[in-house]
Amino acid sequence: MFENNYNNLNNIHFCKKCVESNQRFMSTPQHDLTNDHLKPRALFDDSGICLSCRYYEKKKEIDWTAREGELGKILNNFRKKNGEYDVLVPGSGGKDSIFTSIYLKEKFNMNPLTCTWAPGIFTEIGWKNLQSWIKSGFDNILFTPNKKVHSLLTKLSFLNLLHPFQPFAIGQSSFPMKVALEKNIKLVVYGDGMSERGIGKTNLDDLNIHGEKDIKDWQTYNKNKKIYLAGLEMEEIKKEYSLSNSDLKPYMPVDKETLRENNINILHITDFVSYNPQKNFYFAKEKSQFEVNPDGRSEGTYTKYVSLDDQIDGLHHYTWFIKTGRGRATEDACIEIRNEIISRDEGVSLVKKYDGEFPKKYFKNCLQYMNISEEKFFETIDKFRPKHIWKKDNDKWVLKHAVWHD
Ligand SMILES: [Zn+2]
Secondary structure, eight states, X not given: OOOSGGGOTTXXXXXXXXXXXXXXXXXXXXXXXXXXXXXXXXXXXXTSOBHHHHHHHHHHTOOHHHHXXXXXXXXXXXXXXXXXXXXXXXXXSSHHHHHHHHHHHHHHOOOEEEEEEOOSSBOHHHHHXXXXXXXXXXXXXXXOOOHHHHHHHHHHHHHHHSOTTHHHHHHHHHHHHHHHHHHTOOEEEEOSOTGGGTSSOOOSSOOSOBOGGGSOTTTEEOTTSOOEETTEEHHHHHHHHTOOHHHHGGGSOEEHHHHHHTTOEEEXXXXXXXXXXXXXXXXXXXXXXXXXXXXXXXTTSSOSSSSOSBTTHHHHHHHHHHHHSOOHHHHHHHHHHHTTSSOHHHHHHHHHHHTTOOXXXXXXHHHHHHTOOHHHHHHHHHHTOOTTTEEEETTEEEESSOGGGO
């Protein structure tokens, strides 16, 4: 798309408006079951501005009242009056899923079912917030994957990809599709600001409801492609670790044909409502008993209301930091700069202060969960440090180029 120096992954660049790094997609097989993640993706335009910042510029021109009207029209086609669920809202009971479900119910008189793929290891606050979401007036289907299989896959993903979050990410991606099919719910509405984070669609003009064409490869099964999990081909995993088809079934995507035949539709609330993480946080606090991180902030960042439910979360962000040089504070600062909650200068200082902070709080639990020794852990971490990102300085690993060096 953009063949410019900013997208050359051997040279580290940061967005001139926010603090995003062009390393974002470097070796981060986030949710991809086909290993397509190995292809680098363009993130910056020719002026050195990231596409998410450009997306925000476009957002300012949107008539959000008209958008809400559009949403109302779409929902009219799905609303059921016979007491059956008419919309599915996947989520964890975080601020975005709380906002979306209550908004659909109170503003548009929809009857949402909510569904949750359980985190690897619930945090106390995550469990409380899930319960608060349910208490605020929603039925919920909680799916908890077989811990024996899930912890093995977490371990393999850590060792093979330095991505302990992959089994969770993959499982929770296709899970809502399976619930929608099973419960005969034709509409799935996501509440998170994926596009705001630079991983959703960047075209705000396309307001068509997303059908099968927009469903990502990792949510569905393309029969022509080999499927990988934890960096291993499916058949290899089964053979090597004596796993059965039923062990791996929860991680398998739904095939596109089935979704098409059943006319499952997907939309993102952020196409219709101007997304702002702080606004959703205040909304969730007012409308439910949503609580923030009791430690005041999450490790590796300065925020207290983002991604609170999994003990592995901190480790996930830390591994991402190792592979890309951009951590959890970068992730949060980018979105807050774009929403004009903080300035770029503030963002740079926050990144300098918090990015890459080691996730001590649940470290022992994570090691135990993955059945990995501390020695093996650090050996694996160092194995994945890209040479163009890291150097050793007096026996300490430091970033070769950071946003505060610019
Ligand atoms: Zn940017």
